[in-house]
Amino acid sequence: xxxDSKTPTxxxxxxAVSLSVNGVDxxxxxGQHESIADVLRDRLDLRGTKIGCNSGxxxxxxxxxxxxxxxxxxxxxxxxxxxxxxxxxxxxxxGELQELQQAFMEHGAFQCGFCTSGMLMSAYALLSQQRKxxxxxxxxxxxxxxxxxxxxxxxxxxxRDAAARS
Amino acid sequence: xxxxxxxxxxxGKRLNRLDGAGKVTGAAxxxxxxxxPGMLHGRILRSPxxxxxxxxxxxxxxxxxxxxxxxxxxxxxxxxRFGNFIKDFEVFATDRVYHIGxxxxxxxxxxxxxxxxxxxxxxxxxxxLPAVFDAIDALAQDAALVHPEWQNLKAAPIINRDGNxxxxxxxxxxxxxxxxxxxxxxxxxxxxxxxVHAGYTEPRVAVAQWSGPDQATVWCNAPLLFDTQSALAEIxxxxxxxxxxxxxxxxxxxxxxxRLGMEHYAMALARAAKRPVRVMSTSEEELTAALFxxxxxxxxxxxxxxEGRIVAKKGRIVVDSGACxxxxxxxxxxxTMILAxxxxxxxxxxxxxxxxxxxxxxxxxxxxxxPMPNFATESQMDMIAEDLxxxxxxxRMRNILREGDIAVNGQKMTSVGLAExxxxxxxxxxxxxxxxxxxxxxxxxxxxxxTSRGSSGAYLKLMQDGTLTMMVGxxxxxxxxxxxxxxxxxxxxxxxxxxxxxxxADSLTTPYDFGSQGSRTMFAVANASREAARDLLTKMRTxxxxxLGADEGALEMREKAFWNGEKKITFAELAAQANAAVGGxxxxxxYIAPAVEHGAARVQNHFSPSWPSPSFHVHATDVSVDEVLGxxxxxxxxxAQDVGYAINPTYLEGQLEGGAVQGVGQALFEExxxxxxxxxxxxxxxxxxxxxxxxxxIEVILVTHPSVAGPYGAKGVGEPPSIQPxxxxxxxxxxxxxxxxxxLPITAEKILMD
Numbered sequence: 001x002x003x004d005s006k007t008p009t010x011x012x013x014x015x016a017v018s019l020s021v022n023g024v025d026x027x028x029x030x031g032q033h034e035s036i037a038d039v040l041r042d043r044l045d046l047r048g049t050k051i052g053c054n055s056g057x058x059x060x061x062x063x064x065x066x067x068x069x070x071x072x073x074x075x076x077x078x079x080x081x082x083x084x085x086x087x088x089x090x091x092x093x094x095g096e097l098q099e100l101q102q103a104f105m106e107h108g109a110f111q112c113g114f115c116t117s118g119m120l121m122s123a124y125a126l127l128s129q130q131r132k133x134x135x136x137x138x139x140x141x142x143x144x145x146x147x148x149x150x151x152x153x154x155x156x157x158x159x160r161d162a163a164a165r166s
Numbered sequence: 167x168x169x170x171x172x173x174x175x176x177x178g179k180r181l182n183r184l185d186g187a188g189k190v191t192g193a194a195x196x197x198x199x200x201x202x203p204g205m206l207h208g209r210i211l212r213s214p215x216x217x218x219x220x221x222x223x224x225x226x227x228x229x230x231x232x233x234x235x236x237x238x239x240x241x242x243x244x245x246x247r248f249g250n251f252i253k254d255f256e257v258f259a260t261d262r263v264y265h266i267g268x269x270x271x272x273x274x275x276x277x278x279x280x281x282x283x284x285x286x287x288x289x290x291x292x293x294x295l296p297a298v299f300d301a302i303d304a305l306a307q308d309a310a311l312v313h314p315e316w317q318n319l320k321a322a323p324i325i326n327r328d329g330n331x332x333x334x335x336x337x338x339x340x341x342x343x344x345x346x347x348x349x350x351x352x353x354x355x356x357x358x359x360x361x362v363h364a365g366y367t368e369p370r371v372a373v374a375q376w377s378g379p380d381q382a383t384v385w386c387n388a389p390l391l392f393d394t395q396s397a398l399a400e401i402x403x404x405x406x407x408x409x410x411x412x413x414x415x416x417x418x419x420x421x422x423x424x425r426l427g428m429e430h431y432a433m434a435l436a437r438a439a440k441r442p443v444r445v446m447s448t449s450e451e452e453l454t455a456a457l458f459x460x461x462x463x464x465x466x467x468x469x470x471x472x473e474g475r476i477v478a479k480k481g482r483i484v485v486d487s488g489a490c491x492x493x494x495x496x497x498x499x500x501x502t503m504i505l506a507x508x509x510x511x512x513x514x515x516x517x518x519x520x521x522x523x524x525x526x527x528x529x530x531x532x533x534x535x536x537p538m539p540n541f542a543t544e545s546q547m548d549m550i551a552e553d554l555x556x557x558x559x560x561x562r563m564r565n566i567l568r569e570g571d572i573a574v575n576g577q578k579m580t581s582v583g584l585a586e587x588x589x590x591x592x593x594x595x596x597x598x599x600x601x602x603x604x605x606x607x608x609x610x611x612x613x614x615x616x617t618s619r620g621s622s623g624a625y626l627k628l629m630q631d632g633t634l635t636m637m638v639g640x641x642x643x644x645x646x647x648x649x650x651x652x653x654x655x656x657x658x659x660x661x662x663x664x665x666x667x668x669x670x671a672d673s674l675t676t677p678y679d680f681g682s683q684g685s686r687t688m689f690a691v692a693n694a695s696r697e698a699a700r701d702l703l704t705k706m707r708t709x710x711x712x713x714l715g716a717d718e719g720a721l722e723m724r725e726k727a728f729w730n731g732e733k734k735i736t737f738a739e740l741a742a743q744a745n746a747a748v749g750g751x752x753x754x755x756x757y758i759a760p761a762v763e764h765g766a767a768r769v770q771n772h773f774s775p776s777w778p779s780p781s782f783h784v785h786a787t788d789v790s791v792d793e794v795l796g797x798x799x800x801x802x803x804x805x806a807q808d809v810g811y812a813i814n815p816t817y818l819e820g821q822l823e824g825g826a827v828q829g830v831g832q833a834l835f836e837e838x839x840x841x842x843x844x845x846x847x848x849x850x851x852x853x854x855x856x857x858x859x860x861x862x863x864i865e866v867i868l869v870t871h872p873s874v875a876g877p878y879g880a881k882g883v884g885e886p887p888s889i890q891p892x893x894x895x896x897x898x899x900x901x902x903x904x905x906x907x908x909x910l911p912i913t914a915e916k917i918l919m920d
Contacts, residue, residue, distance in 0.1 A: 033279060047199040048192015050417070052367045053449035057850035060367055060417075088192035101190040105182050108816040111824065112644030113189030114196060114367045114417025142858040146850065148365040148418050149644050150820055151827030152861045 368417020457529025576765015
């Protein structure tokens, strides 16, 4: 996901970035080490995005970056200026849960819930691109999101159901 | 036993969980989300040696680095040793390290990055010492001692130890040698299993803050509030009440967080820095310095008669505790029951041994004593069946425990749903077609487990809006245990599930609880809360009768009100009245499962000699093996479990599916690869956990033989589904391609190896 920053890096190693986060424009000065996950959690207090492995392997930190599901813990904020980021906090509209969130609740698609934010974002990215994904497509879309609790069965059911409802 | 159960309004229903909305919107707060103003970040320096003397430790340069606020070493703070059964853990090493990954120093700094830089600047010189890495080697007379001073380490009286042996349990009855002489055939095999990680997704984390020289609060993700509190009190030499343990939320545990994680480090650093400190385990630390499931070596000798009935069983399971005993002695002890299995056995001698090595200390993982001995005993059952020309289902049907049988621990079995589990699992997997095609076969495995005892308390109060608040000292691990307990309370109170507000996981405000472990959480908390609810209802009824000027007996309770004919007083009105007049309506109750009789003469040094509210389970699977590539594909997977009663079938199924998939991970690919005490695959790319791509179609069958002690007959359910998968898969692989795997995991290499 690395890309050329449109804004120059200052001598102090910081970069000014502007991001649309859940539809709100944010202007921030970020350090070289700061990932999108760090910015979301520590700078914007959006802690729904979780950090599990912090190395792009578990998927708990998944957010949408310009509509694509990415691991926000290994994507540097300084490289994504002018992008749009959607997090789990951006799914419900005015308190109204998305079909996907509702389906996760009804199917018991989470237990501890720590992977859920990332899981929802991966599933949301899929359903935004494919209205009626195949089972294979659902499994593939979620393969980067590790869930130890559910064994995925009820997650897959929830995503199928959300797709059928939409 | 399976007459159609009475219908209830709230229990038995697939209701959405209480903590659901927060978890799908990102609002739920986990321990790793918790922060305090002025909080520093801690990191831990760990030993690169499996066994060495610390010759020099110098943190002078590190202290001078920018942003560094405190450094703690074994010499700089006097901290007591700790450990659940033997005091063999040190917070920071003093003069010697005995495993790779052992903590030597902690740094608190303005950022994790600054703390990390400081770790690199701490100078340590070591002089390596001889080390031992294999548990069987460690038992040899001339083995290097992991703790040469072992006799000086305080231990619980139940621990039977000697040198590197840090625990030994025996179940013995009948005459096993005579039994072997009387047997038609005797089978002897050795099985081995590898360490695996619990696999929780939220790393272990703690934020500590001292509010005075002898008072601290720790926010962490520990499932056992009160055990954590006492361990910290012991380490810091403080009264337990001076340490408050709060769990804001937890991202999985599966046993892996039962013992201290980061709490002690955070407390030591916060004390030194005089600021709040957060310590979170890194991904690498999680896979190299976490408390794994013990690897085990299992020797098993079984004698049977011509019909395949067990005549005698002799076994020994040796678990590698690592350099500190951790959960090892308990795991080895309980493993004796699993190694015996849910079978009629006239003569037995089963031994469980825990051993120190210079590997990383191990802990508890979901059904800590389960999968290793079950893999051995259930694999051997199939090997015996094959040799005798018996169907693996039939040999089990001839040997399983049934209602009224005496188990190996001398306990009389009641509410035994095992035969039904076997029949239903076999029917579901279409057992009569065991070999549907070339390279494809089916396998099954039986198991049993207990609902752990330990007590629970509950406080209830009626709220001014007519709802009820329930305060309990457990942690909602995600199983839905507290939703289940709340369903039980709601049923009792004539309320709806969402009328129950649950407060939990604060050692200061909630009642004592043995904690979220041992498949007991919903069972014990629901029993305590239900008792409290009955008491509260009695008080409410008395006040309602007075208010309505009626006899208590004449009152009818419905729609959250008491009625006398047309006149009513609502719960809300009752609460408001009582709040104004007498300090509200509150109730409390405690619960511990009744003791179960067992044959005391049969057991020595046994941690769990009786088996309260036992559960029974059968897993069956249909696999295909690619005989060129060695790849195993699970075509179908069936879990049949005697759950007693399903308080909320959705979350019960979630437990069984999730547990089975976790077990399939251990069966097929999960393995912490350790070479000379050093983990070789310390990341989630090389340590493989099941993903959405690996999950087979799973069918869950709930068998319900109610437990007398359980709420509505429920039995503990959380741990058992992780027990049987390795054996079920191994048996299916053997049926598919004729290759019998004796060591977990069942990798392609092992399948292809001659």
